[in-house]
Amino acid sequence: MRLFTTTMMAGCLLVAGEAAQAQTASPWSGSLGLTTDYIRRGTVRGQEDVEATGSLEYTRGSFYAGTAANTAAVGDGDYEVDLYVGYQPTWAGWDWDLNAKRISYFGGSGDVDHWEFYAQGTRAIGPVTAVALVGGSPDYEGVAEDAVWANANLAWALTPKLSADIGGGFQDQQGAPDYGWWQAGVTYAFTASITGDLHWYDTDNAAALGESGDGQLVAAVSWAF
Numbered sequence: 001m002r003l004f005t006t007t008m009m010a011g012c013l014l015v016a017g018e019a020a021q022a023q024t025a026s027p028w029s030g031s032l033g034l035t036t037d038y039i040r041r042g043t044v045r046g047q048e049d050v051e052a053t054g055s056l057e058y059t060r061g062s063f064y065a066g067t068a069a070n071t072a073a074v075g076d077g078d079y080e081v082d083l084y085v086g087y088q089p090t091w092a093g094w095d096w097d098l099n100a101k102r103i104s105y106f107g108g109s110g111d112v113d114h115w116e117f118y119a120q121g122t123r124a125i126g127p128v129t130a131v132a133l134v135g136g137s138p139d140y141e142g143v144a145e146d147a148v149w150a151n152a153n154l155a156w157a158l159t160p161k162l163s164a165d166i167g168g169g170f171q172d173q174q175g176a177p178d179y180g181w182w183q184a185g186v187t188y189a190f191t192a193s194i195t196g197d198l199h200w201y202d203t204d205n206a207a208a209l210g211e212s213g214d215g216q217l218v219a220a221v222s223w224a225f
Contacts, residue, residue, distance in 0.1 A: 027058055027059050027060055028056065028057070028058055029056075029057050029059065029224070029225065030054070030055050030056040030057060030066075030224070030225055031053070031054065031055050031222050031223060031224045031225070032052075032053070032054045032222065032223050032225075033052070033053040033054070033220060033221060033222030033223065034050055034051070034052055034053070034220065034221055034222075035050070035051050035053060035218060035219070035220035035221075036049060036050055036051075036218050036219050036220070037049075037051065037072075037216050037218045038051040038053065038070050038071075038072030039183075039199075039201050039216070039218060041149060041151070041169060041171055041181060042169065042171075042179070042180075042181020042182070042183065042201050042202070042203050042213075043179075043181070043203060043209060043212040043213055044201075044211065044212045044213075044214075044216055045070075045072040045073070045074060045080075045212070046070075046071065046072025046073060046074070051070055051071045051072040052070065052071045053068070053069070053070040053071075053222070054068065054069050054070070055067065055068040055069070056068075062087055062088050062089055063085075063086070063087055063088075064085070064086050064087075064088065065084065065085045065086070066083075066084060067081065067082060067083050067084070068081075068082045068084070069081045069082070073105045073106070073107070073108060074105060074108075074112050074141060074142070075105070075108050075112055075142070076107075076108040077105035077106060077107050077108030077112070078106060078107030078108065079105070079106055079107065080103060080104070080105050080106075081103075081104050081106065082101050082102065082103050082104070083101070083102045083104075084099055084100065084101035084102070085099070085100055086098060086099035086100070093123060094121040094122065094123045095121070095122045095123070096119065096120065096121055096122075097118075097119070097120040097121075097122070098118075098119050099117065099118050099119075099120070100115065100116075100117050101115065101116045101117070102114075102115055103115075103116060103141075112141035112142055113141070114137050114139050114140055114141050115137060115138065115139065116135060116136070116137045117135060117136055117137070118133055118134065118135030118136075119133070119134055119135070120132070120133040121133075127156050127157040128154060128155070128156045129154070129155045129156070130152070130153070130154055131152065131153040131154075131155075131167070132150075132151075132152045132153075133150065133151050133152075133169075134148075134149070134150045135148070135149050135150075136148040136149065140173055140176075142176065144173040144174060144175045144176035145173075145174040145175045146173065146174050147171055147172065147173035147174070147176075148171070148172050148173075149169060149170065149171040149172070150169055150170060151167060151168060151169025151170075151181075152167055152168070152169070153165055153166070153167030153183075154166055154167065158186075160189075161188055161189045161190075162186060162187070162188050162189075163186065163187050164184075164185070164186045164187075165183075165184070165185065165186075165187070166182075166183070166184040167182065167183055167184075168180065168181060168182035168183065169181055169182075177205055177208035177209055178205070179203045179204060179205035179208070179209060179213060180203065180204045180205070181201065181202065181203045181204070182201075182202055183199050183200065183201045183202075184199065184200055185197055185198050185199025185200060186198055186199075193223055193224045193225060194221070194222070194223050194224075195221070195222055195224075196219070196220065196221045196222075197219070197220050198217070198218070198219050199217075199218050199220075200215065200216070200217050200218075201215065201216050201218060202214075202215035202216070203215075
């Protein structure tokens with residue numbers, strides 16, 4: 001069932017991607033990808049060794065809306081689908097991203113659907129790009145009642161195709177374990193639209209989080225259209 005779901009999702013997104021790519025200067029964009037583990041804020045999601053991911057987004061001026069999906073649903077679910085809207089202004093030398101997202105899981109019985117909100121700032125200084133984010137959910141998934149988190153990341157271009165980054169963050173949640181996480185790795189652009197990356201992710205509270213909080217080396221490849 002998981003293999004069938006992954007194949008169907010990838011096929012549908014590929015058709016959508018080809019249709020969007022056929023248009024010149026289209027407001028539509030998207031991506032398709034595969035990853036050895038799907039990571040969200042430092043923890044492993046899902047149960048499969050390889051997960052499929054995809055997204056489709058419409059942009060008009062500074063506003064955007066879209067959907068993203070992956071096969072790394074939590075609990076006994078089969079897949080995750082996100083619907084989101086956002087606004088991306090530029091202010092005080094920073095590029096900002098204000099986003100609201102509804103995350104839903106399908107095929108399972110758990111109470112894990114929830115809203116997430118975040119504000120992110122990005123600034124490039126020469127070959128270095130800094131990113132800072134704060135976010136939260138008023139009714140987080142599973143046993144957690146609500147959650148807030150923050151993270152920061154630094155990336156720098158080593159060559160025109162190769163970049164490296166390092167970052168970390170902390171999540172505070174009521175009804176579930178708090179934890180910190182960090183990540184480090186490299187990203188390589190094979191072409192203008194195909195990239196691969198290799199990252200290490202880890203948390204400081206694997207004893208409470210279980211296997212999802214263990215250190216993980218994750219390889220991924222994605223195609224942007």
